[in-house]
Amino acid sequence: MSSQYSKESLTKKIVEASGQNVFSCNLCGKCTAGCPVAGVMDIKPHQVVRLVQIEPKILLSSKAIWLCACCLACVTRCPKQIDIPKLMESLRTMILSKGVDFLEYTQDLLTLLPIQAMVAAKGRYTSVNLPVRQSVRLEKYFTRERIKAPIKGETHN
Amino acid sequence: MPIKAIAKALKLDIVEIPGICCGAFFTTNPADMYGAVRTLLDARRKGNELMTTCALCYNVLAQTNFTLKKDQDKREQITAFLGEEYSGEVEVLHFLQFLRDRVGFDKLNEHVKVSLNGLKIAPYYGCLLLRPYEVTKLDNPEHPTIFEDFLISIGCEPVDFPYKTECCGSYLAAVSFDAVIEHSYSIINSALTNGAEAITVACPLCHFNLDQMQERIRLRYQELNETPILYYTQLLAVALGIKETLGFDQHFVNPYRLLTKVLPS
Numbered sequence: 001m002s003s004q005y006s007k008e009s010l011t012k013k014i015v016e017a018s019g020q021n022v023f024s025c026n027l028c029g030k031c032t033a034g035c036p037v038a039g040v041m042d043i044k045p046h047q048v049v050r051l052v053q054i055e056p057k058i059l060l061s062s063k064a065i066w067l068c069a070c071c072l073a074c075v076t077r078c079p080k081q082i083d084i085p086k087l088m089e090s091l092r093t094m095i096l097s098k099g100v101d102f103l104e105y106t107q108d109l110l111t112l113l114p115i116q117a118m119v120a121a122k123g124r125y126t127s128v129n130l131p132v133r134q135s136v137r138l139e140k141y142f143t144r145e146r147i148k149a150p151i152k153g154e155t156h157n
Numbered sequence: 158m159p160i161k162a163i164a165k166a167l168k169l170d171i172v173e174i175p176g177i178c179c180g181a182f183f184t185t186n187p188a189d190m191y192g193a194v195r196t197l198l199d200a201r202r203k204g205n206e207l208m209t210t211c212a213l214c215y216n217v218l219a220q221t222n223f224t225l226k227k228d229q230d231k232r233e234q235i236t237a238f239l240g241e242e243y244s245g246e247v248e249v250l251h252f253l254q255f256l257r258d259r260v261g262f263d264k265l266n267e268h269v270k271v272s273l274n275g276l277k278i279a280p281y282y283g284c285l286l287l288r289p290y291e292v293t294k295l296d297n298p299e300h301p302t303i304f305e306d307f308l309i310s311i312g313c314e315p316v317d318f319p320y321k322t323e324c325c326g327s328y329l330a331a332v333s334f335d336a337v338i339e340h341s342y343s344i345i346n347s348a349l350t351n352g353a354e355a356i357t358v359a360c361p362l363c364h365f366n367l368d369q370m371q372e373r374i375r376l377r378y379q380e381l382n383e384t385p386i387l388y389y390t391q392l393l394a395v396a397l398g399i400k401e402t403l404g405f406d407q408h409f410v411n412p413y414r415l416l417t418k419v420l421p422s
Contacts (some may be wrong), residue, residue, distance in 0.1 A: 036324040037336045066332055070182065071284035071324030076298045089184060103331055112369070113331060116213060116361045119181040121331035123189055 010056040017090035024080045025049045031074030031084055037067045045074055045084050052087060065091045066102055066125065092124065101126045159394035159403050160210050160252070166397045167260060167268055171208060174199045181213050182328070183220040187231045193221040194235050200247045210252040210390055212360035216285035216293070219249045223292040251286065253303055253359065253389065254295055262310035270398030273312040273419050278392070279353035280304030280315055281344065283363045284324045298322070307389065308357070311396040316353040320344045325366040334373065341366045342374045345384050355385040355415050357392055364388065369409045385412035395419070 015022060031045040032038050038045060041064040051059050059065060068088040075083050096102070103125035113121070164171050176196040180189050197218060200207035209215045225232050226245035236242045250258075256265055282301055290298040299322065305315040325344055326337035345367060348356050358364050368386040375381050391403045395416065405412050 036326065036340045037329065037333075039339065040333060040336045067329065067336060069284075069324050069327050069329050069336075071327070072288035073284065073322075073324060076288050076290060086185065093186070109331060113328075114361060114365045114369075116181050117328040117331060117365060119178060120213070120328035120362070123180060123182055123184060124328065125331065 011052060013094070014052050014056055014087060014090050017093065018083065018086040020082050020084075020086055021080075022049050022052045022082065022087065025053075025082055026080060028079060030077045030079070031082075034073045034077050036071060036073065037069060041067050048087060049082060049084060059091055060095060064088070096126070159390050159399060159401060162399045162401045163390065163394055163397060166399060167265070169260070172203050174203055174207075176200075179214045179217040179221075181217065183217045185224070187234045190221050190224070190231070190235060191238065193217050194225070194239060194243055197222065197247050197249075198239070198241055198243055201243070205246065206248045206250055208250045208252060208255050210359075212251070212283060212285040213362065215249065215251040219292050220289070222247065222249055251293075251295060251359075253286070253307055256307065257303055262306050265307075266310045266312075269311055269396045271396055271419065273392070273396050274314075276313045276415070276419060277316050277352055277354045278308055278313045278387075279318050279348035279351065279356045280308055280321060281325075281348070281356050281358050281363060281367070282322050283358065283360050284322070284327075286359055287322060304357070304359075304389070308392075311393055313392065316348065316351050318347045318351040318353065320347040325363050327360075327362040327366070330366065330370065337366050337370055338374050338377060341370055342378050342381065345371070345374070346378075346381060349382060349384060353384075355387055355412070357387050357389050359389055371410055383410050385410050385415050387412055 011022075025046070027046055027050060029046045031049075032047075035041070035045050043051065043059065043062045043064040045064075045068075048059060048062075048064060065088045068085055070085040070089075072085060075081065075085065078084075092102075103121055161173075163169075174196070176199050177192050179193040179196055183189075183193075197207065207218065209218065222245040225235070225243060232242075232244055256262065282304055286295055287293060287298045287301055295301070296303045301322065304321075305317070308315040320343055323344060324340070326340050330337045345356065356367060358367065364386055367384075371381075371384070371386075375383070385408070391405070394401070394403050405416070
């Protein structure tokens, strides 16, 4: 996937899609200091901004873009108001638009997650709809009794 | 839902609208905004303000509103799809904001029937109520006080703790349990070390991460005490003396152990 873009064009694409001026970054690291998931990220938020400037291809295969919870703590604290979640979102969209799904609904997840988390995660991690075949918990929504379409020729009494 | 009973007890002038799912999380993609815009259109037919109790809905609706006010392209795209123009006229309010600005916490205090005196509650804001500040303008994004004022007005003792505006990980449980467990642990632990007996939340995903995931957190951190997680509306309903079922039976950590102190038997 990453081979489709040259370095400059990918940086330009991310900047355009997110509308963020990544070149104004001070690299102060306030975003990483306040990030709740920086501990489990392979590339830290301030490094993401720097990598968008110099080597954006690495980001397309990173875990960090999928771990951002969009809590916006970094945006609130950034002295340059760079919206890092938007950068992450534009990178995710770039991958998802190829029809790839990042999320796999395991049995464990389906019985655990509340519907709000499912809807939010679906919007973030999948390019298409919920995998109906696998969704055990959502089955009741799909198998509920539907209004039957009137059969041709049948008359209503 | 206790909100209808609360509205009745406080004699609030509110109308329920049909509305559909707002999408649970805001994205800049207009295709994800249709649900929120349809809800806002429903609201516009009934009035000019939309009040919601959920932090997720509040955030999505407010951000959609804000985006459509400013972004001509997205507005045109959505108008073309829905066949009705919407440009952010409806004001989106969170229930806490509604209680502060329209009802007033002093007035609210006069309606309190059950004393919650002595309950030490940690107000956990999470992220969606406060951020982004230029959109929600609910309170200071780093040092908010609206939840504390609310808790004082219904007779609880608010506990200040450093993690009150930190993110709990929201839907991240879908991809990484580690991130959620570590962060929810820090939040609960921080509230407990500051002397809280329970944590109150405004967001269904905060509730999931702190309440339902607590079992998994306590597997890793066995020294952590069981901490009841309550919705602010449940606390308010208890304070107003509402007898309806408040959904405590659906919690994962038993809140009755704490509430028997204050609930009239």
